[in-house]
Amino acid sequence: xxxxxxxxxxxxxxxxxxxxxxxxxxxxxxxxxxxxRLLDIGPEFLLTWVAVVFVSILVHELGHAIAFRLFxxxxxxxxxxxxxxxxxxxxxxxxWRRIIVSLAGPFAGFLLCGLVYGSNQAFEWxxxxxxxxxxxxxxxxxxxxxxxxxxxxxxxxxxxGGQVSRELCIKFWGxxxxxxxxxxxxxxxxxxxxxxxxxxxxxxxxxxxxxxQLPSWVPTGTVYTAILFGVLAYQSYQLLQRIEWTDTHxxxxxxxxx
Ligand SMILES: [Zn+2]
Numbered sequence: 049x050x051x052x053x054x055x056x057x058x059x060x061x062x063x064x065x066x067x068x069x070x071x072x073x074x075x076x077x078x079x080x081x082x083x084x085r086l087l088d089i090g091p092e093f094l095l096t097w098v099a100v101v102f103v104s105i106l107v108h109e110l111g112h113a114i115a116f117r118l119f120x121x122x123x124x125x126x127x128x129x130x131x132x133x134x135x136x137x138x139x140x141x142x143x144w145r146r147i148i149v150s151l152a153g154p155f156a157g158f159l160l161c162g163l164v165y166g167s168n169q170a171f172e173w174x175x176x177x178x179x180x181x182x183x184x185x186x187x188x189x190x191x192x193x194x195x196x197x198x199x200x201x202x203x204x205x206x207x208x209g210g211q212v213s214r215e216l217c218i219k220f221w222g223x224x225x226x227x228x229x230x231x232x233x234x235x236x237x238x239x240x241x242x243x244x245x246x247x248x249x250x251x252x253x254x255x256x257x258x259x260x261q262l263p264s265w266v267p268t269g270t271v272y273t274a275i276l277f278g279v280l281a282y283q284s285y286q287l288l289q290r291i292e293w294t295d296t297h298x299x300x301x302x303x304x305x306x
Contacts, residue, residue: 052135053128064106067113067125074129075102082272092181100188104157104196105132111156115149116140143215150211154197161193195267202240204280205233205287230288237281244269244277 053072060071076098083097105127112134113123121138134153140146164186168174174186203213210233217232218225247269250259259268 052126052133064110064125065114067110067117067123069106069125069127071102072126072128075127078129090181093184096181096185097188100185100192102127104160104189104192107160107193108132108153108157108196108200109134111152111154111159112149114156115152119145119149143219147212147215150208150215151201153208154200157193157197157200161190161197164189164193198267202236203229203232204237204240204277205230205284207280227288227291230284230291234281234284234288237277237284240269240277241274241281244271244274248274 058073086093109125109132116123123136126133201209214229217229
């Protein structure tokens with residue numbers, strides 16, 4: 049499902065901790081588009097936004113890659129339009145190891161968040177006398193790593209939390225686990241679509257101002273999250289249909305051997 053994006057002559061290639069990293073040109077375009085409103089304040093804010101996303105996704109994927117290396121296989125990191133991938137050279141055997149690999153991405157982000165916060169507590173590089181761009185870089189590093197970490201932990205396939213949920217469901221329910229984890233994924237994704245649409249309507253004045261009363265740390269849904277989870281809900285639904293088809297057609301395949 050997560051297909052590696054094609055190689056292009058415009059790929060940026062380098063190594064971090066000996067892991068090969070490839071940045072697809074769409075990575076820059078998609079993130080610049082996502083932050084294009086920042087151009088109204090100044091191009092330096094847009095550049096800071098793209099840099100923050102680049103560092104944050106790279107650190108997230110490095111978390112997965114380091115966990116892969118810990119379990120005996122190195123990985124290649126690819127950054128593309130919809131985020132990042134850590135592609136291992138070989139599969140990791142062992143359910144708990146695969147769960148650790150999945151969790152390592154979001155937790156690398158939380159660690160970065162802690163380092164940014166801790167270094168500012170110690171040296172106050174983003175304080176009242178800092179420039180607006182530095183304050184923006186600080187705020188968005190914290191925000192992006194916290195929020196994306198939590199979003200990635202949702203039990204929605206193919207996010208990291210969805211992988212963990214599938215491993216756990218198969219452990220507890222065996223063959224039925226795959227289907228149960230997809231049902232959870234479908235349900236959660238639909239709930240997030242509903243929440244996102246509700247937030248957007250509420251902010252456009254159709255609601256009772258519910259989102260204004262939420263604490264500032266509760267993320268509100270946007271048009272983007274509605275589309276993202278809509279696509280993920282549809283993917284889970286399709287996978288669910290496929291599983292149900294093989295379940296019901298299993299016996300029909302070779303009736304004479306029953
Ligand atoms: Zn991840």
